[in-house]
Amino acid sequence: xxxxxxxxxxxxxxxxxxxxxxxxxxxxxxxxxxxxxxxxxxxxxxxxxxxxxxxxxxxxxxxxxxxxxxxxxxxxxxxxxxxxxxxxxxxxxxxxxxxxxxxxxxxxxxxxxxxxxxxxxxxxxxxxxxxxxxxxxxxxxxxxxxxxxxxxxxxxxxxxxxxxxxxxxxxxxxxxxxxxxxxxxxxxxxxxxxxxxxxxxxxxxxxxxxxxxxxxxxxxxxxxxxxxxxxxxxxxxxxxxxxxxxxxxxxxxxxxxxxxxxxxxxxxxxxxxxxxxxxxxxxxxxxxxxxxxxxxxxxxx
Numbered sequence: 001x002x003x004x005x006x007x008x009x010x011x012x013x014x015x016x017x018x019x020x021x022x023x024x025x026x027x028x029x030x031x032x033x034x035x036x037x038x039x040x041x042x043x044x045x046x047x048x049x050x051x052x053x054x055x056x057x058x059x060x061x062x063x064x065x066x067x068x069x070x071x072x073x074x075x076x077x078x079x080x081x082x083x084x085x086x087x088x089x090x091x092x093x094x095x096x097x098x099x100x101x102x103x104x105x106x107x108x109x110x111x112x113x114x115x116x117x118x119x120x121x122x123x124x125x126x127x128x129x130x131x132x133x134x135x136x137x138x139x140x141x142x143x144x145x146x147x148x149x150x151x152x153x154x155x156x157x158x159x160x161x162x163x164x165x166x167x168x169x170x171x172x173x174x175x176x177x178x179x180x181x182x183x184x185x186x187x188x189x190x191x192x193x194x195x196x197x198x199x200x201x202x203x204x205x206x207x208x209x210x211x212x213x214x215x216x217x218x219x220x221x222x223x224x225x226x227x228x229x230x231x232x233x234x235x236x237x238x239x240x241x242x243x244x245x246x247x248x249x250x251x252x253x254x255x256x257x258x259x260x261x262x263x264x265x266x267x268x269x270x271x272x273x274x275x276x277x278x279x280x281x282x283x284x285x286x287x288x289x290x291x292x293x294x295x296x297x298x299x300x301x
Contacts, residue, residue: 001041001153006059009101010121014043014058015065015073017051021252022072024049035073038063038124040154062125063157066164071252079120080130085206086117087134095141097198098123098134103148108195111143111184116200124157128167129258131181135168137265138177147184162186175265 019025023032024046035044035051043057044064051072053064062080064073090096097113099105100123109116119126123144126134135142144165149158162183169179182190251259 003041003057003059006041006061006102006153010060010062012060012075012079012121014053014055014060015062015075017053018072018074019050019052021070022050023070026070032069034067034069035064038067038157038160040156059154061122061154061157063122063154063160066125066127067160069252069255071254078125079204080126082206083117083119083203084130084133086201086203089207090115090201092136093139095143096134097143097145098126098203099145099200102152102154103145105200107197107200109145109198110191110193110195111145111182112190112192112196113141113143113198115198116145117203118200119203122154122157124154124160124164126161126164127254127258128164128171129254129261131164131168132171132258132261135180137261138172138180141180141182143182143184145184149185171262172265175262177265 023030031049033046036046040061040063041057041059043054043059044051045054046052053073062075062078065075065078087096091114094114095112097109097111097116099116099118101118101120102122103118105116105118107116123146131142132138134140144161146158146161149155149161152158165181165183165186168181172179184191
């Protein structure tokens, strides 16, 4: 693996690490290894069950940022925000295809799309919430070209891509919308028999008007404030503190954004067709069912 070449291709910097937010720090038996499993260059290692990142080995692919459930890894201005700006400039329902920066940007594709958009780095860096945004909450058919992942030096990240796509499609189905994301490797039966000519757009070069430019600057400033608040160190814990103050009580920011978006999706109009009190299968979704053994419960509250 040519690490300097990949670092140059993806650009940016290694993510910041907040090991104290790790699931393993909070739950003794969590044994979470998602970041390690997704990191092909082995830049992440667990020391005393907490993640440590070697910036010299990190290729800035972003897979760890997307796969971590507690936002241990973060970046101030990730390219995914610029990609979202690019998508905002395109017709809302136009089917599009995403390709990573390691794929040759050929102007032909077998996907039934209007254009191809090349992202700055690995597609594994896209979180479920970001994929929901890019798909217009399911209104836009969105293809991810993962046909080259098996031969890619970062192939462990392919599992992250597949999991994120499955999560988004499952969430869309849960709120009564048609799943709109597709992968070349898993939806080959929906690909065209013959390749078609389609333009390739640079995801890092949105066509923004003057008003949009200043709006983007304002949004960037807001994001910096939000990031600073998210990274504010937790207060020192004292032995006399109440139990409910000894663990973080806020959701990870990415989780909150996902839940907020889902709340907007589950509108009253959709509820008429897909009642919110119906049972939703949790398999493949980023949620867990809590089961309590009443015989073992002490009732501590």
